[in-house]
Amino acid sequence: MTVATTTPQTNAAPPAAAARDWGGSSYPSQIWVLTGRSMQALKDKRMLIMSVVQPLIMLTLFSQVFKGMAFAPGFPQGVDYIDYLMPAILVTTGSQSAMWAGAGLATDLKNGALARFRTLPISMYSLLTARSVFDAVRNTIQLSLLLVGAVVLFGFNPAGGVFGTLAALLLALIVGWGLSWLFMALGTWVRNLEVMQMIGMVAVFPLMFASNAFAPVESMPGWLQAIASVNPLSYAIDGSRSLALGDLDAGPILWALLISGIIASGGALAAGRGIRKP
Amino acid sequence: MTDLMIDAADVSKAFGDVKALDGVSLQVPKGTVTGLLGHNGAGKTTLVNLLTTVLPLDAGGATVAGHDVTTDGHEVRSRIGLTGQFASVDEQLTGLHNLVLIARLLGASRRQAADRASELLELFDLAAAADRKVDTYSGGMKRRLDLAASLVGHPDVVFLDEPTTGLDPTSRLGLWEIVEKLVDDGTTVLLTTQYLEEADRLADSITVLSNGQVVAAGTAAELKADIGQRTVAITLAEAAAAPEALAALRRAGFSPIHDEGRRAMTIPVDAANALAAVVRALDDANAEVAELALHEPTLDDVYLTLTHQAAA
Ligand SMILES: Nc1ncnc2c1ncn2[C@@H]1O[C@H](COP(=O)(O)OP(=O)(O)OP(=O)(O)O)[C@@H](O)[C@H]1O
Ligand SMILES: [Mg+2]
Numbered sequence: 286m287t288v289a290t291t292t293p294q295t296n297a298a299p300p301a302a303a304a305r306d307w308g309g310s311s312y313p314s315q316i317w318v319l320t321g322r323s324m325q326a327l328k329d330k331r332m333l334i335m336s337v338v339q340p341l342i343m344l345t346l347f348s349q350v351f352k353g354m355a356f357a358p359g360f361p362q363g364v365d366y367i368d369y370l371m372p373a374i375l376v377t378t379g380s381q382s383a384m385w386a387g388a389g390l391a392t393d394l395k396n397g398a399l400a401r402f403r404t405l406p407i408s409m410y411s412l413l414t415a416r417s418v419f420d421a422v423r424n425t426i427q428l429s430l431l432l433v434g435a436v437v438l439f440g441f442n443p444a445g446g447v448f449g450t451l452a453a454l455l456l457a458l459i460v461g462w463g464l465s466w467l468f469m470a471l472g473t474w475v476r477n478l479e480v481m482q483m484i485g486m487v488a489v490f491p492l493m494f495a496s497n498a499f500a501p502v503e504s505m506p507g508w509l510q511a512i513a514s515v516n517p518l519s520y521a522i523d524g525s526r527s528l529a530l531g532d533l534d535a536g537p538i539l540w541a542l543l544i545s546g547i548i549a550s551g552g553a554l555a556a557g558r559g560i561r562k563p
Numbered sequence: 564m565t566d567l568m569i570d571a572a573d574v575s576k577a578f579g580d581v582k583a584l585d586g587v588s589l590q591v592p593k594g595t596v597t598g599l600l601g602h603n604g605a606g607k608t609t610l611v612n613l614l615t616t617v618l619p620l621d622a623g624g625a626t627v628a629g630h631d632v633t634t635d636g637h638e639v640r641s642r643i644g645l646t647g648q649f650a651s652v653d654e655q656l657t658g659l660h661n662l663v664l665i666a667r668l669l670g671a672s673r674r675q676a677a678d679r680a681s682e683l684l685e686l687f688d689l690a691a692a693a694d695r696k697v698d699t700y701s702g703g704m705k706r707r708l709d710l711a712a713s714l715v716g717h718p719d720v721v722f723l724d725e726p727t728t729g730l731d732p733t734s735r736l737g738l739w740e741i742v743e744k745l746v747d748d749g750t751t752v753l754l755t756t757q758y759l760e761e762a763d764r765l766a767d768s769i770t771v772l773s774n775g776q777v778v779a780a781g782t783a784a785e786l787k788a789d790i791g792q793r794t795v796a797i798t799l800a801e802a803a804a805a806p807e808a809l810a811a812l813r814r815a816g817f818s819p820i821h822d823e824g825r826r827a828m829t830i831p832v833d834a835a836n837a838l839a840a841v842v843r844a845l846d847d848a849n850a851e852v853a854e855l856a857l858h859e860p861t862l863d864d865v866y867l868t869l870t871h872q873a874a875a
Contacts, residue, residue: 306717307666307669307670307671307675307716308670309641309669309670310667310669310670314667314670318664318667319668322653322656322660322664325656325660326655393653396653396654397647397649397650397651397652398651398652398653398654399651400617400647400649400651401651401652401712402668403617404615404616404617404640404643404644404645404651404713405640405665405668405669406638406640406641406669407668563612563618
């Protein structure tokens with residue numbers, strides 16, 4: 286913006302080309318462009334690396350600390366503890382990572398990026414969908430790296446084979462994706478990155494331990510059993526485990542999918558309303 | 564077909580108990596600039612937010628570019644650009660990427676988006692910083708990027724909420740020229756500002772808000788004539804002559820303002836011919852005048868008078 290210049294070419298607004306001449310953008314292209322925007326965050330590899338290192342540390346600790354669980358009541362016969370643990374780690378890691386969709390949205394709302402989108406002729410649902418698509422992509426990368434780490438470092442080799450393992454991964458991704466809508470809804474109300482991270486910790490950690498993630502429900506005290514057996518995470522973990530261990534059990538898988546669907550729809554409705562609040 | 568690009572009638576908006584806007588009407592013809600003035604909390608930003616569909620209105624109605632803000636928000640949004648009071652750019656992206664993103668969301672092809680983005684970066688003197696992340700920009704650079712962002716889609720109506728706050732004088736002048744150019748090309752502008760000089764220079768018409776209501780509207784000249792006060796500023800040769808001069812002025816029907824012991828005094832006057840009466844009164848008092856000047860009212864006077872009245 287130079288003052289004294291008299292460049293007559295600087296055509297601030299040729300009247301012939303108003304925005305409507307570009308014709309606006311379709312929902313798919315809005316989602317595409319906005320997902321591309323979020324993908325910028327992947328350029329910073331540190332986050333991704335940390336997000337894989339953290340569950341690997343958990344895997345190391347738990348596989349040593351809870352090794353004795355293999356002799357606990359209800360533990361499947363002849364199964365290595367790592368093969369039992371890893372499907373659960375996929376689910377819990379996917380669920381924890383879902384928090385990042387909400388954190389990203391909260392940051393957008395706080396720092397003004399969203400204020401700009403609000404003035405554009407685009408759907409707020411495109412924005413939310415783009416976040417959840419990005420989150421799913423990031424989650425896929427994270428969980429795949431984690432899986433490779435578990436195979437290489439811990440000799441993860443479940444009876445379900447490659448297909449069972451990939452199916453377990455897919456279920457973990459779907460569960461995480463459903464939760465990401467819930468966290469986005471929270472993000473639109475909380476609008477603060479730090480608070481979102483706290484909520485992520487406070488909400489997911491108890492659910493994680495009060496589940497069948499690390500030990501069979503049968504080995505727990507009665508009150509914990511009660512919580513663990515209604516904990517939706519337990520269904521997801523049961524499902525994921527049954528796929529990985531090649532011991533297919535449709536019940537928990539269907540429950541996990543149903544609950545994820547309900548959480549996703551409820552979260553989407555709440556997020557759609559929350560994001561419109563100024 | 565009317566050529567009103569903004570037509571708000573009796574618009575109200577409350578936040579809990581706070582009546583941010585209380586029956587505000589505003590009309591802005593195509594290709595003109597309207598300046599929105601008012602004290603902090605007067606409701607300027609709220610009005611801009613209602614007209615740009617960022618907030619829903621409680622009562623009344625408004626159209627922007629011929630479309631109803633309540634029922635046809637999408638169409639309104641495709642015809643407007645908004646630079647809000649607080650920067651709304653993505654700090655994690657580069658300046659270029661910010662503009663390209665907006666163009667793409669407005670339906671431009673990659674090529675069109677890139678062209679438009681570099682055109683605007685050039686216009687706002689940001690070309691050198693185009694590939695830097697916005698979180699490394701200075702405050703004024705962010706502001707300029709924000710302004711560029713609101714122009715990406717060649718909007719018919721541009722809303723600028725305190726656009727030059729935080730800009731250095733050079734950038735401020737540059738922005739004024741850009742706004743003038745936009746208006747020459749037929750764009751309509753609604754501008755809120757705390758700089759009365761800015762309103763005086765840019766605005767074809769001015770609306771003054773106070774506590775959520777319109778307290779005055781008109782051209783700058785009209786407001787000055789109606790509300791502003793001409794003053795005669797006098798500096799006497801000697802402070803000792805002041806008491807007698809003041810007495811003579813009071814006898815002539817003036818209410819001079821004077822600080823004891825000073826040589827200078829200010830006399831509010833109404834008509835142009837009052838100057839002669841002032842001189843005559845001073846002559847009667849045998850007061851020797853070192854300096855005499857007639858001051859036309861400024862927008863500052865108008866503003867202070869209006870906001871003072873409203874507060875009282
Ligand atoms: N989201 C909100 N919640 C509650 N009150 C609000 C909200 N937004 C604005 N207000 C109130 O509405 C009134 C008008 O605010 P507004 O931001 O429109 O003023 P303004 O004229 O833009 O002021 P400034 O010159 O400081 O920018 C103020 O009293 C403000 O406190
Ligand atoms: Mg304001």
